[in-house]
Amino acid sequence: xxxxxxxxxxxxxxxxxxxxxxxxxxxxxxxxxxxxxxxxxxxxxxxxxxxxxxxxxxxxxxxxxxxxxxxxxxxxxxxxxxxxxxxxxxxxxxxxxxxxxxxxxxxxxxxxxxxxxxxxxxxxxxxxxxxxxxxxxxxxxxxxxxxxxxxxxxxxxxxxxxxxxxxxxxxxxxxxxxxxxxxxxxxxxxxxxxxxxx
Amino acid sequence: xxxxxxxxxxxxxxxxxxxxxxxxxxxxxxxxxxxxxxxxxxxxxxxxxxxxxxxxxxxxxxxxxxxxxxxxxxxxxxxxxxxxxxxxxxxxxxxxxxxxxxxxxxxxxxxxxxxxxxxxxxxxxxxxxxxxxxxxxxxxxxxxxxxxxxxxxxxxxxxxxxxxxxxxxxxxxxxxxxxxxxxxxxxxxxxxxxxxxxxxxxxxxxxxxxxxxxxxxxxxxxxxxxxxxxxxxxxxxxxxxxxxxxxxxxxxxxxxxxxxxxxxxxxxxxxxxxxxxxxxxxxxxxxxxxxxxxxxxxxxxxxxxxxxxxxxxxxxxxxxxx
Numbered sequence: 001x002x003x004x005x006x007x008x009x010x011x012x013x014x015x016x017x018x019x020x021x022x023x024x025x026x027x028x029x030x031x032x033x034x035x036x037x038x039x040x041x042x043x044x045x046x047x048x049x050x051x052x053x054x055x056x057x058x059x060x061x062x063x064x065x066x067x068x069x070x071x072x073x074x075x076x077x078x079x080x081x082x083x084x085x086x087x088x089x090x091x092x093x094x095x096x097x098x099x100x101x102x103x104x105x106x107x108x109x110x111x112x113x114x115x116x117x118x119x120x121x122x123x124x125x126x127x128x129x130x131x132x133x134x135x136x137x138x139x140x141x142x143x144x145x146x147x148x149x150x151x152x153x154x155x156x157x158x159x160x161x162x163x164x165x166x167x168x169x170x171x172x173x174x175x176x177x178x179x180x181x182x183x184x185x186x187x188x189x190x191x192x193x194x195x196x197x198x
Numbered sequence: 199x200x201x202x203x204x205x206x207x208x209x210x211x212x213x214x215x216x217x218x219x220x221x222x223x224x225x226x227x228x229x230x231x232x233x234x235x236x237x238x239x240x241x242x243x244x245x246x247x248x249x250x251x252x253x254x255x256x257x258x259x260x261x262x263x264x265x266x267x268x269x270x271x272x273x274x275x276x277x278x279x280x281x282x283x284x285x286x287x288x289x290x291x292x293x294x295x296x297x298x299x300x301x302x303x304x305x306x307x308x309x310x311x312x313x314x315x316x317x318x319x320x321x322x323x324x325x326x327x328x329x330x331x332x333x334x335x336x337x338x339x340x341x342x343x344x345x346x347x348x349x350x351x352x353x354x355x356x357x358x359x360x361x362x363x364x365x366x367x368x369x370x371x372x373x374x375x376x377x378x379x380x381x382x383x384x385x386x387x388x389x390x391x392x393x394x395x396x397x398x399x400x401x402x403x404x405x406x407x408x409x410x411x412x413x414x415x416x417x418x419x420x421x422x423x424x425x426x427x428x429x430x431x432x433x434x435x436x437x438x439x440x441x442x443x444x445x446x447x448x449x450x451x452x453x454x455x456x457x458x459x460x461x462x463x464x465x466x467x468x469x470x471x472x473x474x475x476x477x478x479x480x481x482x483x484x485x486x487x488x489x490x491x492x493x494x495x496x497x498x499x500x501x502x503x504x505x506x507x508x509x510x511x512x513x514x515x516x517x518x519x520x
Contacts, residue, residue, distance in 0.1 A: 008440035009433070027469055028462040029429040032386040110395045114441065130395065142351075146395040156341050188351065 009041075009129060014076055019060060021045075021072045021129075039069040041129060046072050048106055048131045055104050058097060058124040077126075079119030086113055086155055091162045093123050095169030098143070101125065103175050105135045107143050112150035137176070141184035144170075199497065200262060201269045202253075202292070203490025206285030207277025207305045208330060209236050211245040213256040214487030215267075219315075219494050222260035224480060224487035225252050231370055235360055236329070238278040245284035253288070256486065264296060271493020274302035275510030276331075282506035301493045302504045305484075306512045307344050310335055311495060312488035313448040317475040323347070323444045325435045325463065328451035328484070329356035329371065332431070334396060334438045335512055342517045347438045348396025355427055356453050358400040362407055362423060366416050376420045377456050383421020387414055391426055396437050398430045424458055432462045439472060446473040454482035495519045 001020070005012040013020040023038040042065060049062035049072070061075040082090070094116065101108065108115070109130030117124040132139075147166070151159040171178050205212040205226070212226035229244035231237060257263060272289035275282055293300045310324045323336045332350040337343075353361070356373060363372020387410065390402040407423060435447055447467050449460060460476050467474035481488065496519065 006440075008437040026433075026466070028432050028465040030386060030425050032388075033391070033425060033429050036388070037391065112395070112441070130393065142394050142397075146397070149395075153338065153345055153347065156338070 007127070007129075017076045018063065019074050019076045020066075021074070022067065023070045042070050042072055045128045045131060048128045048133070049074065051104055051106060051133075052101060052125070052128075055100075057100055057104070058122060059128070060124070060126060077117055077119055077124055079117040079124065081114060082116035082118045082123060083112070083114040083154060085118050086158075088158050088162045088165060090118070090123060091165040092169040095166040096173045097123055097125060098147070098166075099170045099173035102135075102140050102143070103173070105133050107132050107134050107139045109143070109146075111143050111147040113154055114150075135176070137180040138184045138188075140176070141181050141188055144181070145185055145188045199268045199494065200260075200266050201271055201490045201494045201497070202256070202264075202267045203271040203273075203303070203486045203488070203493050204249075204253075204285045204289050205273045205305070205308075205484050205486045205489045206245050206281050206288075207273050207275065208281055208328075208484065209241050209244075210484035211248055211252055211284070212484060212486030212489075213252045214485060214490040215256050215260040215262070216487065216490040216494050217260075219491060221487045221491065222262075223256045223258075224485050225256040225259065226485055227252055233370075234364065235370055236278075238280045241278065242280035242284045245281060246287075249284065249288045252486075253292075264292065267292075267296065267298060269299050269301060269493060269497055271301045271303050271489050271496070273305045273308065273489050274504070275507035276305060277506075277508060277510075279506060279508045282508060286504075286506050300504055301496045301499055302501055302507075303489050303492045303496065304510050304512060304515050305489075306331065306333065306335060306346075307515060307517075308488040308492040309450040310337075310344060310448070311492045312481050312485075313450050313477060315491060316477055316481050317446075317448055319446040319448060319473060319475070321444060322446040322448045323435060323439050323442065325431060325447065325449045325454075326451045327355050327431065327449065327453035327459070329360060330354050331451060332356075332398065332400075333512070334435055336438060336442050336444055337517070337520065338513075342520065343513050343515065344517065345513050347442065348398070348434045351394070351397050351399040352401040353404070355400060355431065356451070358404055358427060359423075359453070361404055362411075362419070365408055365411055366419070371452065373453055373456060376424065377458065379417050379420035380424045380458065381421075383415070383417040383419070385415070385418040385421075386425065387418055387422040389422055389426040391430060393430050393434055396434050396441070398434055400427065403427065424456075428456075428459045428462050431459070432466050435463065436466050436470065439470070445471070446475075448475065448477060450477060450482050452483050455479050
């Protein structure tokens with residue numbers, strides 16, 4: 001068993017063709033909150049992975065929940081982080097993939113290029129640790145907003161064109177009317193980040 | 199080089215003086231409403247009334263007079279316009295009288311600059327928590343800018359504490375009293391825990407709390423409120439540290455005075471092998487020294503519009519001195 005990543009909330013192990021995601025205890029929070037977050041997030045994440053996998057979305061296939069309800073076993077995809085091989089033109093594919101996910105009623109919750117894998121020139125979505133089920137425009141907009149912010153901070157030189165391409169592709173696949181999502185996006189940006197003339 | 203800095207974005211009017219980046223004095227007075235929350239125009243009145251006195255105090259403590267000041271810095275925003283104007287009027291008056299340059303300083307950047315100076319951390323993530331602001335800020339080396347990596351999607355955490363405090367009849371600001379009551383809380387009441395990526399949201403918790411306020415013990419409410427809200431903030435900070443690969447954390451703003459929040463930050467850092475230092479209230483809260491110090495760093499800036507910017511963005515300032 002080999003540690004392949006240590007995120008903010010979980011350790012990712014690799015064991016042959018299996019990935020094990022273990023949510024660590026956090027000493028800073030009281031046991032009540034800690035246990036609640038770790039087990040509920042584990043169960044929830046597993047369910048989201050199942051939903052996506054059954055619909056044929058490119059995500060790691062879930063195997064089972066283990067440990068003290070704090071471990072998820074899933075398929076080891078291999079591949080490399082999209083963050084490190086980022087290219088604007090792949091954002092079209094990302095747009096389609098995210099729209100398909102939203103069509104399923106899944107909100108990723110932490111959409112960044114670091115939570116995407118590139119394998120055989122295909123993009124896979126990973127780490128649904130903060131994911132949840134919702135079809136609300138506002139939640140969908142939050143997902144998109146997070147990706148937009150991540151693009152801005154991680155790929156500052158190309159973030160504008162990357163986001164444009166993403167949205168263009170997203171609109172062609174999303175089943176909901178985009179107008180409602182766009183309105184919420186504007187709203188989040190307005191009340192969130194400060195604006196010079198706000 | 200002597201720099202005098204004026205802070206007046208919200209309820210604090212502060213004047214600090216630095217000599218070549220070293221803090222000589224840091225005086226302030228805080229407007230406290232008799233009932234309820236901050237009334238912007240009343241805060242501004244307080245600032246106008248006390249501007250001269252606090253400036254004199256700062257000069258006296260530094261052992262210099264106004265003629266010695268080479269540069270005037272003021273907190274240009276973000277903040278409440280009436281409050282900001284008070285600082286702007288005072289600064290402009292002094293700068294014109296003594297024919298010296300003015301530097302407009304971004305309030306949030308000043309918090310992180312003074313934190314870097316005080317802690318000695320070269321490149322920290324800053325959790326900035328006050329009434330109006332709740333942000334996670336860090337330096338983006340490539341773009342030479344401070345970026346807001348996460349923040350509240352609705353109200354600031356200090357605002358949450360005050361709103362809940364008002365419902366249980368605590369004086370403003372409610373944070374210190376809530377901290378006291380929380381120590382005696384035993385039962386954890388499950389509250390909405392809302393974190394989206396590196397952003398947090400508190401309005402759901404506020405609504406939920408106001409619904410159960412009559413049924414639960416105040417100590418348990420305060421305990422659960424603190425534990426939940428602070429867990430969210432520390433989790434978001436940890437995510438930012440992991441994502442940006444930064445190995446130190448500072449907590450600034452009025453809520454940084456809370457011992458439990460600091461304890462949580464310290465444990466989180468220890469568990470991930472990162473550094474943490476507690477910041478003294480004098481520098482963690484709004485203060486004039488941070489404006490003077492950042493003004494000193496920005497001494498060579500050529501700025502166009504120096505008027506107050508109530509919505510001054512953290513990432514709109516190019517950092518030329520780092």
